[in-house]
Every structure is written in C-alpha cells, then in structure tokens.
Amino acid sequence: MSVLKRPIVTEKVAGLNSQGKYAFEVDLKANKIEIKKAVEQLYGVNVKQVNTMRVIGKSKTRSSRGRFVTGRTSTYKKAIVTVAEGEIIDIYGEA
Template sequence: MNVLKRPIITEKYAALNEVGKYAFEVGRNANKVEIKKAVEKLYGVTVEKVATMRSIGKKKTKYTKSGAVTGRTSLIKKAVVTLKEGEVIDFYSGI
C-alpha cells in the first residue's frame, strides 16, 4: 500500500508552507502514524503533528446528445503535516 500519493501544491497550501505545514494526498486507509513515518523517511524531516481529512467526491452531471450522464468524482484523503521549527521540504528541487 502506498501511503503518500502526491504533494498538494495550491495557493492555499503554499501559504501554509511559510508556516511549516505541508499537504499531501494520501491513501484512504493510511493512518496518522503511517503518514508521519512515510514523510520522515521520504524527506528526512521531523514531523510534529499530522491532521487528516476526507474530501467526499462531488456529484457531476454531463449533458450529451443521448441524455444526461450522472456520476461522482472520487473520494480523496488529505493530510496536513506540521514540521519541527526550522525544517523545510523543497518540492521544486528536482525541476
């Protein structure tokens, strides 16, 4: 099972990066302990706190010639990780 799927880089979470908080999309079954260990192992930082949230998929309807097609976007789980003061994760180092 892959715990960390990808970092979330938006304007909202970029503002939190200034304070030492970073957001990741994580697996649905991942718990806070697994997320903390994965971030510490992958980025070599010390994690103080992990906050998780589930984002329920939205209902979407697309109108076509043959009628309306209704569906739902997928459910995702996010984790906001607070690092120890003075530590930084650089997402742009490989670019």
C-alpha cells in the same frame, strides 16, 4: 501499498508552506502514525504534527451530445503535515 500518493499543490497550501505545513493526498486506510513515518523517511524531516481529513467525492453532471452524463469524483484522504521549526520540504523541486 504506498501511504503517500502525491503532494497537493494549490494556492491555499502554498500559503501554509510559510508556516511549515504541507499537504499530501494519502491512502484512505493510512493513519497518522504511518503518514508521519512515511514523510520522515521520504523527505528526511522531523514531523511535529499530522492532521487528516476525508474529502468526500462530489456528484458531477455535464451535457454531452444533447444528453446529460452524471458521475462522481473520487473520495480521498488529505493530510496536513507540520514539520519542525526551521525545516522545509522541497516539493516544487527548487534548487
């Protein structure tokens, strides 16, 4: 089981990157200590702080062939990781 699933790349998170904050989708059962260790091991940075939140799945409805199809998006856990000052995580793969 991997603690980190994927980095979250949105405009809002890109604005936080200048402050040394990065967002990741993590396993629902992962705690802050596990997330901190995983980020430090994978990216080789010193993590100063980890904030977590559960994003509850939303109910979605759409029309298909004249009928309504309802479903639900998945619930996931998001972690905002603050790294030590002067350190960066290269999520975008820039050289």
